[in-house]
Amino acid sequence: MKIIVLNGSPKGDLSVTMQYVAYIQKRFPQHELKIINISERIKRIEKDEPTFQGIMDEVRMSDAVLWAFPLYLLLVPSQYKRFIELIWERGATDVFKEKYAAVLTTSIHFFDHTANDYMRAICDDLEMRFVGAFPAHMRDLMEKEGRQKLFLFASTFFEDVEKNAPAPKIFKPMTYGNLDYVSSPVEDKIDAQDKKVVIVTDCEDIQTNLGQMIKRFKDSFSTPVEVINIAEMNIKGHCLGCLHCGFEYLCRYEGKDDFNEVFRTKVQTADVIVFAGMIVDRYLSSTWQMFFCRSFFYNHTPSVVGKQVGLIISGPLSQTTTLRQAIEGWVQFQQSNLVDFVSDQYEDSVTLNLLLTDLARRLISFSEKGYIRPRNFLGVGGMKIFRDEIYGGLRGIFQADHRYYKKQGFYDFPQKNYKKRFMADIMTLFTKIPPIRKEFPRRIKKGMIKPYQKYLKG
Numbered sequence: 001m002k003i004i005v006l007n008g009s010p011k012g013d014l015s016v017t018m019q020y021v022a023y024i025q026k027r028f029p030q031h032e033l034k035i036i037n038i039s040e041r042i043k044r045i046e047k048d049e050p051t052f053q054g055i056m057d058e059v060r061m062s063d064a065v066l067w068a069f070p071l072y073l074l075l076v077p078s079q080y081k082r083f084i085e086l087i088w089e090r091g092a093t094d095v096f097k098e099k100y101a102a103v104l105t106t107s108i109h110f111f112d113h114t115a116n117d118y119m120r121a122i123c124d125d126l127e128m129r130f131v132g133a134f135p136a137h138m139r140d141l142m143e144k145e146g147r148q149k150l151f152l153f154a155s156t157f158f159e160d161v162e163k164n165a166p167a168p169k170i171f172k173p174m175t176y177g178n179l180d181y182v183s184s185p186v187e188d189k190i191d192a193q194d195k196k197v198v199i200v201t202d203c204e205d206i207q208t209n210l211g212q213m214i215k216r217f218k219d220s221f222s223t224p225v226e227v228i229n230i231a232e233m234n235i236k237g238h239c240l241g242c243l244h245c246g247f248e249y250l251c252r253y254e255g256k257d258d259f260n261e262v263f264r265t266k267v268q269t270a271d272v273i274v275f276a277g278m279i280v281d282r283y284l285s286s287t288w289q290m291f292f293c294r295s296f297f298y299n300h301t302p303s304v305v306g307k308q309v310g311l312i313i314s315g316p317l318s319q320t321t322t323l324r325q326a327i328e329g330w331v332q333f334q335q336s337n338l339v340d341f342v343s344d345q346y347e348d349s350v351t352l353n354l355l356l357t358d359l360a361r362r363l364i365s366f367s368e369k370g371y372i373r374p375r376n377f378l379g380v381g382g383m384k385i386f387r388d389e390i391y392g393g394l395r396g397i398f399q400a401d402h403r404y405y406k407k408q409g410f411y412d413f414p415q416k417n418y419k420k421r422f423m424a425d426i427m428t429l430f431t432k433i434p435p436i437r438k439e440f441p442r443r444i445k446k447g448m449i450k451p452y453q454k455y456l457k458g
């Protein structure tokens with residue numbers, strides 16, 4: 001059997017993910033796993049049509065496709081996202097139709113569920129026969145259990161292909177609304193006072209719904225709003241995953257293009273940030289993903305802390321939980337506040353006008369009050385992963401993160417909280433005494449609310 005492995009790592013052959021592929025190849029020498037480096041060669045694939053067509057020919061002649069990539073910023077690397085966009089732009093979706101597909105990711109499990117969901121949706125959109133995903137931790141291959149699981153994943157993948165197994169689909173095709181939005185002038189404009197409002201967008205056409213939504217939002221203010229257009233910005237290239245930034249937050253592209261400077265001087269200094277973009281396939285565009293990946297020069301350190309963030313989206317937002325979760329996760333990791341999403345999924349322009357202006361009002365109001373709502377599972381869980389990873393295996397590479405985490409008290413390991421541990425031990429001891437144990441269910445409810453009472457008096 002011939003499997004085409006589409007390698008999403010910008011590091012090409014020196015990729016951790018490809019070590020997993022190499023292991024599968026070693027254990028299954030009867031099958032050919034042909035690796036094609038996608039992200040590493042994206043510029044060539046984009047510019048040179050025969051190179052792209054060569055890849056399509058390989059896919060056409062294969063029995064199955066293995067989408068193998070590292071997690072980058074809660075999704076796929078922006079180069080890989082660009083390749084996926086090219087499949088549609090160049091009318092090559094038929095090449096993938098009915099092909100068996102599986103997904104292999106390596107990461108530290110920070111939002112690997114969003115990346116896996118994204119890729120599965122893409123497989124469904126391409127009408128592929130998706131038969132499995134393997135969301136590995138980047139160090140799993142070094143453990144016996146990890147290798148066993150990888151072996152089983154590969155063997156079931158090959159078996160499914162050989163047996164011509166049926167494959168369920170879980171994502172329906174996206175359906176787009178037909179609102180032709182035209183913004184109208186705003187009467188009661190908002191005074192942002194000393195709050196700096198910045199819109200970051202990749203919108204290239206003011207006449208589109210997105211362009212008109214940005215216009216309405218901007219017009220909602222009587223005070224200046226800065227627009228940063230990442231599609232027009234001097235950005236030399238995608239994040240290469242070189243980790244040059246790990247020691248001092250200094251990117252390899254520093255001084256060679258405008259990204260890092262603009263990020264520091266315009267994005268980081270804003271009080272209110274609005275991201276405005278169009279849904280392209282199942283997420284924002286690859287230009288947007290490049291923006292997020294390039295912001296990784298701050299590694300795992302929150303770099304836009306305490307901001308109010310709003311999202312203006314053109315496209316079927318309600319049909320992509322992946323996008324909403326990834327953005328929410330990113331904002332919570334940044335210790336900022338996601339105020340809301342506004343999309344053009346409405347029947348009429350009047351409703352959208354109101355929502356956009358009200359988003360402006362809420363962003364300023366929250367900013368004035370300094371309101372950051374509590375993080376949920378996405379932010380709390382995500383931060384615990386980073387805490388453990390930076391303290392543990394990744395500290396040597398991400399030294400700047402380590403210094404920041406130490407200074408900010410991020411290393412809040414529960415085992416260091418001696419008072420809590422002591423109290424838990426005492427309770428465990430007491431509940432071993434039969435009469436206390438018997439009374440326990442009757443007293444637990446009262447006992448649990450007792451510590452709150454002092455805050456409720458008066």
Ligand SMILES: Cc1cc2nc3c(=O)[nH]c(=O)nc-3n(C[C@H](O)[C@H](O)[C@H](O)COP(=O)(O)O)c2cc1C
Binds near residue numbers: 009018241
């Ligand atoms: C720019 C960048 C962004 C990353 N983003 C994530 C992420 O969002 N979630 C995660 O769990 N790991 C993330 N990682 C870690 C990589 O996914 C992980 O190290 C992976 O194994 C690298 O594989 P590769 O060597 O094949 O490129 C990121 C790494 C880099 C360099």
